[in-house]
Amino acid sequence: MRAVDHDYDVQTRVTGLDELRVRRPGEACLVVIHAPVQADLGRRYVLDKSETTVGRGRDNDIVLPSDCVSRRHARLEQRGGNLFVVDLVSTNGTYINDDVHTVRERQLQRGDRLKIGDTIFKYLSGSDIELQYHEIIHRMAVTDGLTDLANRKRLDSLLEEEIPRARRHGRELSVLMLDIDHFKSVNDTHGHLTGDSVLRGLAGILQRRLRPSDRLGRYGGEEFCVILPETSLHNAAKIGEELRSLVEAHAFVAEDKNIRVTISVGVGSLQESMSLADLYKTADEMLYKAKRTGRNKVCH
């Protein structure tokens, strides 16, 4: 299976969406059609290895972090051009379509539904129209339409993955919250469409400076969020400062007008026993400190 979460291409860097890479016709895929986390709907796993494991344990190819999934639950095997599913004596079983009994080992046919815990996959090939449909739905669900960045829902699910990963490996993890200063006056002076164009331009500036492993998203309105894996508070503040000065130096061009904006940045770093909400809150409090104390600055 292609490791969708660590394999970045140009499109990934623009959208922050790993799964939306170019498909090869005939390529076997599992597509999530039912999941406990809404943002996972339509997610595609390409089965390009001879064996693909599915389970709750982080060392599986497809990780389903749910209590009703066994640590090592099932294995998908490519044999002579056919795909087989093997249940690894899981506690709650592996089901195909409407079967009421768990499978032990069975060949999958295109279009079959595979139920593992509370996730249902559909087995499709790269050329299936249905796969394309699921991809479009998925893209719409996790992308911000104006900037093409990850939306808030996607940022949440990325952080939900990054927080346990950072804890497991004893690595640092930081978050930047960025907000355009006095953006209301950009809209009021130049109009909403120009405001939209500034938001798109800003997304491009931030994205170009960040590394492929950093995750940029639009948190809402004129507020953006950057997830910085393996980054200390100190280094995150330096990156925030670089972004701030890049934006300050940039002239956005819309309808022959040069528009200048600045951003305020709040930095938060993962501390022991912090939840996702705590991490956002810390960065948000720092952002409001930056706003309160003069704007166009980074606080941490």
Ligand SMILES: Nc1nc2c(ncn2[C@@H]2O[C@H](COP(=O)(O)OP(=O)(O)OP(=O)(O)O)[C@@H](O)[C@H]2O)c(=O)[nH]1
């Ligand atoms: N053009 C455009 N404007 C947006 C969008 N989303 C939010 N805004 C605008 O962003 C502005 C945010 O205004 P405020 O929350 O008052 O903040 P501000 O003017 O940026 O001031 P400070 O944040 O305090 O520096 C409002 O005018 C919103 O209409 C959008 O998608 N497009």
